[in-house]
Amino acid sequence: MLHIVTALPCEAKPLIKQYRLNGRQAENGFRIYENQQIRLIIAGIGKCAAAAACAYLQGAEPQGKHAWLNLGIAGHGDLNIGEAIMAHKVTDATTGKNWYPAMPFNHPCPTATLISVDQPQTDYCANTAYDMEASGFYATASRFNSGELVQVFKVISDNHANSAEQVSAQLTEQIIAARLDDIDALIQQLFKLEQQQQMSPEIKQFQQHWHFSVSQQHKLQRLLQRWLARSQTAIKADDFSNKKNSKAVLQALEKQIIALPMSFGDK
Template identity: 35%
Template sequence: MNFVIAFPGEAQPIIDFYDLQKVGKQPFPYYQIDNHKLVISGMGRERTAQAVNYLKNESSTPNQAWINLGIAGHGSLEIGQPFLAGKIEDDLSENCFYPPQIYDHTFPVTCLKTCSQPCSFYEPDLGYDMEAHAFYSTVLSVSTRELVQVIKIVSDNPGSPLASFSPKEVPRLIENHLETIALLVNQMEKTSLTIQLEPEISNTYEKVREIHHFSSTRSHQLHDLIRQAHALGLYLGEIESIAQSAKDGAEVISSINLWMGPSRQFR
């Protein structure tokens, strides 16, 4: 999971919950343990986009899970109520995002508007923040939309406007919902794994390419064949043996094809 969070007060409960370790200070405070990463972006669109790009560069694996977490204003929900953004608008852009809602959770789903300035006017059924739109638009180049979600916890509403909100309350607002947030995190991570290519396929591919030279076209053919062999339940170690016996890349391709032929019929 990649967390992108604007302020230290919002991040600390997550850092504590997952026991994240600080691994960098510049250009953004960066925490990590195993596959959980967290970056503290600072306020606003620009810093958020930069922080997302920074975190993107920390891993080359596509389709990881991403969450933007933080506090937000809301026109209808109670203070302390967490919600998921089902639609993300922006006061500077016509472009909206609709994060697909495929997970089981208890959060209300509502619209969220990213604003350039803190907002003291509240429309019903609409949340207000300063980061989500930039977060979403920047993450999309490396992850499918289902794996990018925005969770906000209401800090101010028409009955208790932003001016009366104390930042000291932020950690408590987040802490109250760590268990439910963790349930969503867990689902998103599992979902991410379902669309990652089996490492065995890449490993075999790399090993065979170390044995022979393959043109660009044949490299694609080789990768497809290894993937298909895996789909058919064949032992991929046999492909390495075939490669070792073959005289060149062309023969590797034709020999794998011959070997796979009888197994291709659907069962």
């Protein structure tokens, strides 16, 4: 699942349309839209709101390992309205703390340093983007997954020539809609990375048949991984149906693993 955090409804609207996200019944606190793969939350403006939105989504599924994307608009010293950046460095203007999102994939647009400020910015340093959410988002979301799966994508809405005061909801919607191809390329990359983190599903089959203590669950997980590594075939819980309890299952599984061939391809 990919969690997308936006500040404003107008930032979210093109994504809701593109990915056919359905709005949840009214919940306290946040508006949430989702489909099978994406959950989008409209956080409101500011770092605290972004952090709270991340915590809200994760809190609904504390064990979940999700990809995270902060998507929205930003000001920039040099770039034109409508250009997009990914943040390679996020700085909190108040605390001076920095985060460096790792991007082990081809990014769909240029990258830039992004400074999160408390008030809309009117002075822009060269080569730097400004927003009001990313540091709160990053500080919180990176607690729930590794940095490669926590990314920040911004479309430039204001610069020296066009101040933040001139940014309308309509303009925001337009410039984000115009970058949907880049956004989709990034989302596909995040899905690919996220898939590499998923655990083997067989453990659930075993848990349905027998009760495993927490330490036995760890042992079972590791044995199933070893089985898969050595046999290259999936294992079925039904194959152990004659075992009375979890201890007997673990013993039988270990015995079978030891008997499997151990080779590394052709000589």
